[in-house]
Amino acid sequence: MGQLCNQPELSIKDLQAALNEIAKQTGKKPAVIYTLARPTQLDLMMVTPEGETIYAPVRAVGREQLLKTANQFTNSIRDPRLVNTRAYLPASQQLYQWLIAPLRPQLDAQGIETLVFVLDSGLRTVPLSALHDGQRFLIERFNLALVPSMSLTDRRYRNIQRAKILAMGASEFKDQSPLPAVPIELDQITKDLGGGTEFLNADFTIPNLQRQHRQGIYQIIHLATHAQFQPGSPENSYIVFTDGRLNLLQLRNLRLYRPETELLTLSACRTAVGDLDAELGFAGLSVQLGVKSVVASLWYVSDEGTLALMTGFYNQLNTAPIKAEALRQAQLAMLRGDITVKGNELRTIRGAIPLPPALAVGDRSLSHPYFWAAFTIVGSPW
Known part of the structure; x- marks a missing residue:
């Protein structure tokens, strides 16, 4: 875990305990997904409230190709001249296949509703909500958040309904x-x-x-x-x-x-x-x-x-x-x-x-x- 998220002081056991408590308090079951884009493959690791840590190597893509596709996706989606097109879709679906699809069976099996991403450098400006599985956007299925690291993230829950x-x-x-x-x-x-x-x-x-x-x-x-x-x-x-x-x-x-x-x-x-x-x-x-x-x-x-x-x-x-x-x-x-x-x-x-x-x-x-x-x-x- 230390290699993937660069924050070894937060153990898997402590993270799972925090995720479990959050799930109880909010009724929304979370998972944390770590990515490491290596020269010849993408490593995915997922921690859920219970069970073993899930590791999924994606050998079909190296760092250079992954970042190139990510840039294509972001550039096509943020261009106001393309708002009447779906020019973003091929790159969106390809990124979904690399970043989400290898973990999707476990996500569905465990009833995960919230995805917290600790992304490798070069990926942190990707609009994850618009990743597309061929039928629908990722935001149509999951709540999403980005964190610099889980050890820096306040893992306590407070209800802010009626907050000023x-x-x-x-x-x-x-x-x-x-x-x-x-x-x-x-x-x-x-x-x-x-x-x-x-x-x-x-x-x-x-x-x-x-x-x-x-x-x-x-x-x-x-x-x-x-x-x-x-x-x-x-x-x-x-x-x-x-x-x-x-x-x-x-x-x-x-x-x-x-x-x-x-x-x-x-x-x-x-x-x-x-x-x-x-x-x-x-x-x-x-x-x-x-x-x-x-x-x-x-x-x-x-x-x-x-x-x-x-x-x-x-x-x-x-x-x-x-x-x-x-x-x-x-x-x-x-x-x-x-x-x-x-x-x-x-x-x-x-x-x-x-x-x-x-x-x-x-x-x-x-x-x-x-x-x-x-x-x-x-x-x-x-």
């Missing part, structure tokens, strides 16, 4: 394009769960985030803004606030682990993307710094797609037993056409949300994975 939200963001920027959906997004999500407080534009400052967080009344922090990850120095990557840019190094100074943050949502572009030194970007670093779960994005997401997913996600948190199930249900609502754009409205299961003129794009389906597969959970799915 600190929702902050900006719709106007000095030197970047506006985000006209942000005021609607903040307004909608603070009406969900246990209610919350929103701070927009002039009030969206780094000191205000620190002040509000220190009060200790918010289990969820939601930031809706621009972000950019740049390879190289940590100072080059930033989240945009009204009073300046928060870089990767400064993120440590926020001390979001004290008091504890149960969920951090980075409703901004490419917040789960990094480089070899920080491959899961802001999301991965936030988990390493003590945030339990982070919802973040893998590519530049459309405004209407983000608004649709976020409103669906927070609504589902009211009833879903775990965070990954809430995200999954929001993604499925988009995939199945239950959330769509009609004229100048976002049509949802709960009713219509008027859109600002800049987003009134006419009728638009949000069923293509470009719209819903960008967001992922990094850290605990619970």
